[in-house]
Amino acid sequence: MSLCIKNKFGILPTTELLFLDETDTVVDEEVMHDLLDANPSICLLAKDCEEFTPTDCSTPNSSTLQVLDVEMSSLSTSHQSSVAEGAHTAATDDAAEIAKKMVQEALEKNAGGQDIIEEYIRSKTLTHNTRRHLVNILVSHMVEKHGRVPVRMQKEKYGLGIVTLFPNLRDPFSTKGYEHFYDGVSGTGYLAWRLKTVQRKVTKRSVESSPHGALLGGPSLKRSIAAEQQADGDAVREAISLLLHSSDDAVIRSKMRDTFQHRHEMVHNPEMTTEVLKTYPRFLDVKGLINQDFTLLFGGDTSSKLLEKWDSTFKSKIIEEARCLTPTHTVRHLLMSAENQDTEPSADWDSDIAALLLLVHLLPPQPIGKKAAKISADAASERLVVYHKSCCSFEEALSKRDHKHPYLLAAGRNRNRIDQFYIALDKKLIPCEAASAVGAFDELFKLHFVFNLAYDDSLHNFYTFVQTTVYNIDIGKTKESPRVREFRAKLLN
Template identity: 25%
Template sequence: MANENLIKFCVTCGQRTKLITITSDGGILNNLKAKVATKFGLDAEQVTLRIKLNEYENLIDIDENDSEDVELLKQGGNVFLDTPQKYAVASSEDTSDSDVSGRQEVASTSSSHEINSDSITENGSSKCFNVKDIIQRHPRGKEIDEEYNTNSTITTETRRLLTSIVCAEMVKIFTYYPTKNQKIKVAQSIIQAYPTLRSSSQVPYDIWFDPCDSNRGYLSQKLNTMRRNLPRNELMRPRTKEGGDKISTSATSKTTKRKYTPLKEIAPLEEEELMLFCKRASRHETKGILEAMAASYSNRRNWITLKAPSVPEILARYPRLQDSPDVLQQEFKLMYPENGNKMITTWETRFCPHILQLAKMSRLPKIRQLYGELYKESVIDDDDDTVPDPPSTSEIALFSFIMAIYMVPSQTARRKSSLADSVGYFLVTRPIGTSVESHLAEERNAKKRRQPYLLGIGERNNPSQFFIVVDDLAIPCEGDITEAVDKLFKVHYVFNIRYADEVYGFFAFIQNFVYGISGQEAVPARAREMMASITALEVNANK
């Protein structure tokens, strides 16, 4: 049993190579660094670890704050140790984008070419920051251009490389503290060199630098990461602790940031009569129930939004929101008349195929594993002529949702749980024969998930029945996975509930780009990046 927790590495430092075995208990990276420091007589805090995977030619940098990198370590393998004289370890403020050490890239760009004297003025401000020229001169720039020219977009891993190269050049020209205008010019130069990497928002370069918030955008995040290793006397600004209001994970926590203007209400007595009719009418009196719910909509919406009742309290007054699918759909349509059918009409035709294409391009092990599992690549036997059955439409849709969660990770949640755990806040599957009541009892004891999520009954990769679980209640869903996700999203709005932290990025993507509902909160950069990639793939396919 103990051997199952052991991970073996072949570690190389300069001319020396040693076999190192660690346990998977606790922090894998910290255990490995401590063992390496002992074996090679180094300070563990002053080295950078890079791992070599068999299927890739390039080494992959390991960041202790990036859960995807830590997942790579669980596989063991060949690890290369950069000496402290050349590189410094960079802990990241944006855990998904600190893939290459800033000082490493500065050294690389410095050795590859001289500074173009036309690109800076006497005071160091930018005249012409030509990203295309910088990438073409860099030793690894060919990787970026080849991928972009082939697919009209780039993967997350390649975008990280692009960000690192550009930020290294910025540091060389502008120091570690470029001005706002300089960062804007660089961001503009990136989307000029690679037009499909622009955002769909009013500021097309805000994925790279957001002029409304200097801490947002890949350039600012990478520069913040690089500055963390500066000596204290070189820091121009004091380090600050991560701020922001903590978001409650309770399902009764309401979305106070959604704009709301109170609606004109009907008389309380009239509302009470309509409410009693809906309670006592047969579920099959659909037309009468829908008319009564529509007539009392204003009173109900004001109460839910302004008084913030719990889900059980709402369903006690309006039980048809739980047991009549048409009522919940109507409620959302009254809130957003133009957006109600967007998921049903566009996910499988527009989003799903391009998400699968992005998954096929990805170099992240988990996404590659999901793609192979969907198309049953791992079970193909060279000696067997049997061709695996192609995945069904519902399987493809399910995997596209899960892949989207991996492609748009929620940074707040990743500090608390892995991406694999995040999927469990979207969908939990149980085998056929599992009773909903037993699952609710199990969840009640675990006290893990509080925000709404899907319960799928049936095969793990293709459940046949779905329920939305929220506040110890199960709301049945009719139809396939796409219809279930459509209803899950709408439950958040109808009952005025926050998205779970663990899948916030995923739902932000669904909200802004599938349903087209804008909010007061900023759209995560990874969500905007994925939408830009989908748009680029669409354009490329229509050429």
Template identity: 45%
Template sequence: MSSVQALRDFINERLATAAGEIFSVFEQTIVQYEEEIEHQRKLLEISRKPRIAFHATEGPQRHAGPQKTSSGLQQEEHEAPPLKEEEDLVEVTVTDGERDDSLDSERVNARDWTTQRLTAAAVEIFTLFEETVVQHEEEVDRQRRLLEIIWKTEKKSHRTGNMLLKVKLGDVQKFVRITEPNLHHFLNAAFTKFGVPAASEGVKVVDGSGTEVDDDVFEDVVKDPSTGVLTITYEAERGSAVAFPESRRSSAESPDLNPAVPPGSPSRKRQRLDSQAMLLVESILAAKSAGGYIINEYKRTKSLTDESRRKMVNMLAADMTEKNGTSPARQVKEMYARGIVNLFPNLRDPFSNNGFEHYYDGDSGTGYLAWRIKTIQRCSAKDRRSSFGAEGPPGEDVSGGPAGRRVSHSVPEAVGGDDEFRDAMALMKHSADEDAVRMKMRMTFVRRRAMVLDPQRCGSLLAEFPRFRDVKGLVEQDFALLFGDDVSGRLLDKWPTTFKTKIVQQCRKLPSTHELQELLQAADPPEGGAAADVDLDGWDSDLSSILLLLHLIPPTALGRKRPGKVSASRAETHLVVFKQTGKSIQEHLAAVARGSGPHLLAVGARKNAVHQFFVVVDGTAVPCRSPSPLGAFDELFKTHFVFGTPYDATLHNMYTFVQTTVYNIDVGRVKESPRVVEVRARLLL
């Protein structure tokens, strides 16, 4: 309760109490007056009766004057009672006078008492009000003092120059906080921030225009918003400005190296190599107008569009082949790739060893630069090698994929001999208790994994374990035993919060097509008009975002002798097929080509109103436990590992992205296309 409300309640209470007490006194006084009025009325009635009797006896005597003497004794006898009544009347009159004085006194006392009570109540109310006002004044004064302290502190902080400055030392740029706007304090704070020994001589500070900043103008310069980045440089003994004492030993070496790193150390060599590569790429791009546009685009957006990335790769590959021939050495290609990620740090892949393997991977000979060089080689007719080299297309199984051998995360209690295994299999095939079936499936997990890894027996997995067809959740159980519950739940945890929105944002930058716009509208419907704008025949938001990933990571081209490049819209049918309720599922299963990869079968009234999902694998429809599209896709992905089925060749890049980036399975083991690595670098910024 607030103090104002408490004061209001107290005043009401005190006034009500005083009013009640005053009314009680008034009531008693009025009652006394009413009693006195009644008493006076009775006295009046009594006083009238003797007077009437007296006048009645007196009348005849006035007419019988002569008889007065003779009847004197009788008259005295008769007059005696009236005298007595008159005495009583006198006594009553005296008593009435005393009563009137008493009532007047009581009236005066009531007035005085009422005045005292109201005065006392007013004093109490005013006392409380005064105490409340004093308390509030003290609180206001206390808060005013606190505000003055805070304001003085802030004013002192601003007056002493508490500010953040952008500072560059070598090739490293950081924010440095200073509290005093003088050059000496700034240098000490900067050296501490960069972790290098402090130096008081041979050091100078220049602004973004290259103008040296002296101590006398330092405060004015740092307060100027247009100052930009302050660069700290070291001066040689003869006064020539160089970045550090050990740098500029050759024209090819970088001018910006960290002085805290000892000369000749591996870290120092790598710094020089990174700086050389960055200057090389920057000089090539800056020499062309399109290259300058690419640099400016990165400065604005901290990223590059696909078109800008292609132009950059074409310019660098053309410069590389012009200077080094159509077959540049591996070190040359790595130098260009290293320069790209050092000039544009946000394009670095956080999952690879060097961060530039998606531009050039020397171990596999792949990457954007390698592919562009191969295109140049084919055009010049000097070396006609396939796009994928000798390792085969990405659709083929490689180490680390779904069919790869791996150690299971957990090994449950297994059945013993063959007899116990046969008993467990018999129980599973005929039991109606799904919990018992799940328990026996756990006990036979080891033998089932051996069957999956056996090329001769892997195709008969559903025949040996038919309960996959009717007991939901068995695929997820085997996947959790293989990788653990933490890995098993990553897609459902990460997709809505981490990947979905970013994928939609990246797809909005792609060239617009009708199919792409429909998926974007379904995945991210406009606010306020979702019901009217979203296509009723389209997929729901989650499945649309998964299909958008096919547009962001296009289907793998299969070469000239195969169907060739497949569009993202056509590739959707390799991922999910819709079947309207009431139509035969068996017709679809019969039409599925033998050897085709697993895919989803959605059954419902409309695409965005699916009531049941199935995973079609080996011509069999395995029901999904989850009714949601995202949960069904989660089970589809897990089916590849549980049944040891390779990815569909068309969807290989998309599945590889989900495997390494979402589930973090076999990172570094499985072969990834440069596009997968590039998209990951964009989404994980």
């Protein structure tokens, strides 16, 4: 290579040359062919080895032999150069097109993504709120596809995809045009900032949802969906629109079934969890949708276990074990109610609710953490079911309770004459399909899995026992306290 250059430019054969790249780094002649093949448009500088000074290599002095622009045209034909340049351009265009398609598909799969595309088509730009929505959707997609810590190349691909799909968002003054969305050099930009927020939220959510250890079974476990013919993209948006306006229960159930996969993705997406009831408000006025989603998640056999086994297997044994409890005022009344022996009909709950509350006393709350305040079984029971007198306002009852976990609201003339059960969630009421107490509790339990909601800490033992022992869900995958294991052994042996 060196001899070819000397012959071309009339340099003495005995002259020793050094070759430097654009960063003033000396290029070994042995690797020069590989370097030129990899980057045909590179510009190299040739200098006399005897006069070369590393501290002043970019500015040749009077003793410098000559600065030679050694380009691909000096070493090969102009045809090779044009082919290489064309290949490089084509590769860049291909990468941009792939990134554009990825961003477009991510938006089209999201219920609000099409609105972003339509706003850009209409106004040739995006408002600040829409841009934030765009970033939220794409960061959620990125986390879903690549985990909470995507590499720089993946984040840059999303930035490239945004400005390729929405060219008016490209920054003409930056090197790549998308640095305001993601700058790989500084690690800043809208995507990077949003990703950090998501990482903090997910970490906090993980700690709150799994306070009892590393085992991952329970409501927070994302599961594979066996349901067929699930809607996606435009079909999801059309189904959601129809759900908002339809008054036909059969149509609503059908469209809720078709969009089950979309809902399951939403509840396991930290950025979308709180939006489920806003996107699917029919939970609030159509009964039976909780049961339908749970059955799609686990199958009919698992879904029916509590109702099939309650009277024959569990209720009588719970009452029998409760007789060994310390006979407090509450326990005595619950036992009488469970056995239908309460002499004051209006004083306490019906038989099934009483038995469930006795189970809370048999599996009482355990403090979580050294500084956690201990809560009594009576107080924990009030987090499971609350009585609401029929003549009183629901809004007033909900406003008095600032509780983030779901619970049963039992509405009736008195405690043992309940007319309707509701599940209270985020100060909203989901009507229960079942008229019985055990059927209403069945829906409350299932709601945790349908909406990916962690158990109330004070009821963790209670719910874990129901999950593993009654429904047989995630046995061996869920951390159980010794109290739960001991009680199961008593009941089943």
